[in-house]
């Protein structure tokens with residue numbers, strides 16, 4: 001699509017200013033690097049607080065308009081990252097010798113006035129229910145008198161002998177499904193307890209999985225019954241994140257998707273069940289029982305939503321530091337540059353700046369790139385990527401996994417930076433997906449050397465491992481790690497950290513209030529980034545390959561390409 005030329009010109013000026021210092025640094029760094037190769041310097045420069053701030057402040061400026069995919073802010077952000085990578089001495093690794101991997105997306109936007117009506121009651125888009133369609137042909141945005149069927153947790157896991165869709169012809173019907181997986185609310189002694197990882201959310205618990213599973217079953221619509229605790233976020237996040245949806249341009253126009261996808265507030269479900277003479281809590285309990293089968297409501301729903309579709313162009317940015325001795329083997333680190341753009345105002349602000357989410361991760365990625373570029377070059381290549389369109393389905397990283405610039409079977413590990421620590425020094429880092437790969441062992445040693453600890457994710461019910469850009473790599477078999485902020489603060493301990501986390505999710509996460517604040521204290525982030533860089537360098541210099549833990553859900557797919565790594 002047509003890019004916004006004036007914006008690109010303007011950003012070139014911004015980039016020139018922001019990276020001028022880095023350019024000088026990179027130049028002097030090359031001298032250092034030669035010295036390093038001669039063995040005179042064995043360390044890498046420190047991750048720099050000031051440079052992190054410059055990147056975050058710039059990318060989270062209102063000028064970038066929240067960096068929504070396909071907008072001029074998206075163009076400016078990717079132009080900025082490419083400029084920064086060039087200044088740091090990386091080589092372009094996108095399409096045709098450029099920095100960019102270009103691809104097209106469909107952007108679906110719902111009109112504000114959608115309705116969901118049963119015989120004698122009507123609920124409204126945004127307040128009670130959030131619905132959208134990704135059907136590119138526009139034929140199926142509305143459903144008339146579609147039967148409603150409760151499909152438990154919307155899980156079809158044949159290896160566990162579990163099928164919430166069994167025994168129903170789903171043609172024309174709407175599946176109502178619970179969020180998270182069937183053992184989330186299990187109590188010890190329940191047959192289901194532990195079958196789906198206990199409190200930890202697995203892929204089966206995530207909403208994209210449920211949309212996929214309902215569509216495979218043949219449902220015309222799928223609506224998730226939203227509850228804050230099992231979703232791990234409030235209705236505000238559902239509402240703010242889904243008025244607009246992005247999707248790949250599908251050759252079949254989305255024929256295999258459910259026509260209507262969405263969420264309803266728990267109260268709406270309770271009322272729908274009541275009208276059918278059913279008790280929501282009782283059925284929810286039944287849904288936790290092995291052998292649960294779908295339960296029809298005696299209600300039909302008429303859904304009326306307006307959806308517009310535009311196709312937009314977006315792009316990943318990919319740069320590489322070529323390995324000194326095994327350049328065809330790679331270690332990859334990425335951070336998404338997109339955020340939510342301009343949306344419904346909250347407290348008078350409509351620009352969703354995404355300073356923490358994820359200008360901070362991009363800043364961290366660029367700082368790791370700068371400091372590795374200025375030190376001794378590791379054996380394997382290191383790939384740095386800025387991912388497009390993460391917020392609504394990890395589309396940029398997924399695109400890369402389907403169109404890799406370096407073979408995935410020789411990608412030793414993939415890392416994601418998404419939201420840095422900004423509340424001061426921490427005594428730990430936390431790891432969603434702890435225990436999944438052999439990378440853990442190295443990371444534990446690195447953190448111990450920092451006098452800090454490796455902590456498994458405190459909130460495994462969030463399913464964070466499945467929610468950022470390393471996940472498409474994991475699904476493709478590449479050992480993946482999501483090095484995340486620790487909760488325990490040096491000043492104030494775990495209580496202060498938990499209070500800060502709560503404040504973040506309540507007040508700022510996915511809201512216009514996620515803005516740069518000079519009061520951010522990046523002491524924890526500096527340690528986290530240093531540890532992550534150490535692990536990347538260790539992998540990049542190793543002769544061996546990181547492994548999935550025996551029995552892990554992604555072990556088999558990696559094994560299938562073992563021969564390529566002999």
Ligand SMILES: [Zn+2]
Nearest residue numbers: 357358418419
């Ligand atoms: Zn993010």
